[in-house]
Amino acid sequence: MVKIKIKDLKQIERDSRRKIILHAALDLFAIKDFRSVTVREIARHAGVSIGTIYNYYPNLMELFLDVFLNSTEEITHMLDNMSKKTPPTLEQLCEFYITYLNDNMTFYQMMSHFMLGGELSHDASQKLDEKMKELMNRMETTLLATGLQTDSRLTAHALFSALNGIMISYARYPGKSDDDIRRHTLRLAKIIAGIFTTSSQ
Amino acid sequence: MVKIKIKDLKQIERDSRRKIILHAALDLFAIKDFRSVTVREIARHAGVSIGTIYNYYPNLMELFLDVFLNSTEEITHMLDNMSKKTPPTLEQLCEFYITYLNDNMTFYQMMSHFMLGGELSHDASQKLDEKMKELMNRMETTLLATGLQTDSRLTAHALFSALNGIMISYARYPGKSDDDIRRHTLRLAKIIAGIFTTSSQ
Amino acid sequence: MVKIKIKDLKQIERDSRRKIILHAALDLFAIKDFRSVTVREIARHAGVSIGTIYNYYPNLMELFLDVFLNSTEEITHMLDNMSKKTPPTLEQLCEFYITYLNDNMTFYQMMSHFMLGGELSHDASQKLDEKMKELMNRMETTLLATGLQTDSRLTAHALFSALNGIMISYARYPGKSDDDIRRHTLRLAKIIAGIFTTSSQ
Amino acid sequence: MVKIKIKDLKQIERDSRRKIILHAALDLFAIKDFRSVTVREIARHAGVSIGTIYNYYPNLMELFLDVFLNSTEEITHMLDNMSKKTPPTLEQLCEFYITYLNDNMTFYQMMSHFMLGGELSHDASQKLDEKMKELMNRMETTLLATGLQTDSRLTAHALFSALNGIMISYARYPGKSDDDIRRHTLRLAKIIAGIFTTSSQ
DNA sequence: AATGAATGAGTCTTCATTCAT
């Protein structure tokens, strides 16, 4: 009994330290491109040693992936919370997602990175796909609620694609402020929502 | 008279060597992630010295950008050629673009890179935007031909976003062959085309 | 208690390794111009990796500066040791300094480098000036002991200048052996000493 | 007859182009450390091609040396012109030389470079020594006029050394303006002049 | 004589990862 408790405590401690590292990384991504963040920086920012980082992650990529997966989870949770009161309309879903992307550019950069070039271990790949599927489920649910009759899964993919694509087109617009970009990408999100809604009905 | 000819010849030679370098790079991108291609590799592959690379480009990024801009131009040209006979339908346009992306994954990776994190010089940024606009023009034209009445520019952006987004979602699908991915992304392209067509009419 | 000791030991080890690097550099300077010594050479000569060099110095220049500052300190210490028995006469001081310069040509080259073109960080600049002042103090003391009444600081500067200048004029004399140069510069040192002595009294 | 004239004209043209290159280099040295000036820069600034530079100088070092020797000659000429009216006092000589050094820091940097590390060809070395001797002659003459009886050559060397040394001590004084440095080095020059005068009499 | 593109050896520096303590 006592043993189990200690074990649990240890696990809790381990988890919390892991979270500290995670958030240290996240903090840094807010101020610079994640590809240029170094282990040393993360260690210093987290107040731990470099070696400790490697006690929690086999390599940097896995840490980055963990940050990404956590964001994906966060999005899913937030969507679920939204749904508790009233299921969101397609437009609300799109707005929410684009707002999240604007607030977390790193999330989008990482998605690009992992979905395209990322050399992921089989295990990591598995986890990634799982989280993505959960996110896709929420999109499909909303699409179905909108009245979509056929190909709901494919259409969810198309919607997901469309929303992600918005950032690629507008995240970097020369001479525009962050606010301009936010406003513009939201407008595009509404258009996408409108098109998918019309065509669903 | 002779002088002018010599000058021209020099320019031609310069252009052709530039192209050799460009294609050497392109070749390498076919077998490995462009971010991991080195100057040395490109030089060796092009049959020139490292120094020569820097005689044509101030740095690696500019070379990469040139490769990207050339691809963008190529797409635009191909679209224009298609249009000469019969203006393409929206579905044809989408199919064409996704096919191109499947054949040139590097193009998509570069787009991600430059549109998101790429530290471009003002000059480079300018060129990039210009080429993107030209591509957007073609999309808008097709959308208008489909019967779209309002917000044609914004809708073109939305379409462009949606198509680009397809790759992010499916370029890397665990355990799927290139052919599977091609088939799948094309199916998504058709769905997107369908949705945009329906909503335009 | 034990902890403190371990800490101390670590510091000692760190200092000693730093010294190893320092002396490896110094060794190399004896056989070739310090501006042409590479990190690789120093690393190999010190028996450490290149990375280790950068663990101790942020860049090559700082290492070079450290070598220079150590020499300056060495001179100051040697002068202090000389003074313990009997304060040196002006002539002895001049002889000693010129002898040191002959034995350590790199010291003089570095002085030229850092005092003229060296792009030093503010911090480095500070350290440099501090050490130079300490050296100047010794010169001033000896001048005062010689009977100088006025402008002792300025005169110390003038003396320092004059001695340094000797090397610029004679370190490289075509067709002369090291011994010839040593003899010649020492003769000039004596003349300088004589002039400053006469004029002080 | 005609042939000779053409030959002469060619020589004149050659000389004038050489001078253009020389002054282009000199111009650049005014704005940046001579060690960081590249052949390309000089060529561009002179309005000639890189190849042309190498038609006039076997390598960069020789060009730098030429710049240096020209400066030395200039100093000698200026001293001779001063002497035409009234032979300068020792103080005037010192003031003049230090003023020149302040106005032409590159001259001093080059002197350091060539006298210390410069890998000069035998021929170049010869030329260098010759010019230096001529400069030394002027110093000796003035010293003799001041009343110096013995060791005039050695004392001239000592004087030369002392003056040169002034710059090494003060060319880089942290937080001082160019004007401050000029004033300070001139003050030191006067002290040197005073000391050498007193001791000569 | 003038040109300037081509050359490529050689430089400093970075940084993920390891492993002895």
Add this chain to the structure above:
DNA sequence: AATGAATGAAGACTCATTCAT
């Protein structure tokens, strides 16, 4: 479990000089 010094492969880029035209 935590530490952080050591490692060293690898990269982009420079620039004096050459030489075919």
